[in-house]
Amino acid sequence: MSIAERAIVYATLILADDNVAITADKLEAIVKAAGVEVEPIYFNLFAKAFDGKDVNELLLNVGSAAAAAPVAGGAAAAAGGAAEAAAEAKPAEEEEESDEDMGFGLFD
Secondary structure (H helix, E strand, O other): OOHHHHHHHHHHHHHHHOOOOOOHHHHHHHHHHHOOOOOHHHHHHHHHHOOOOOHHHHHHOOOOHHHHHHHHOOHHHHHHHHHHHHHHHHHHHHHHHHHHHHOOOOOO
């Protein structure tokens, strides 16, 4: 990760920690105050990426199913994730049952 990318990430975290809306202007002000040169496109990209999102909530739920919902598109994605988890668990059970249905096992 380059220094410019780190500066943008840190600026985003600073704004989120202070419960301030993440805008391109605010990101630019923080990065300039730090004395880091960043291409202007990054300010807009990060501002749009986190527009309307609670960064603190995203950080607290990293790796959990709840974190996927806001990023992936809301409750429909969460329901889809739960359905996928159930579908993944189901084939493993079916494989065990299919051996019994054939009338033989691994050590017969």
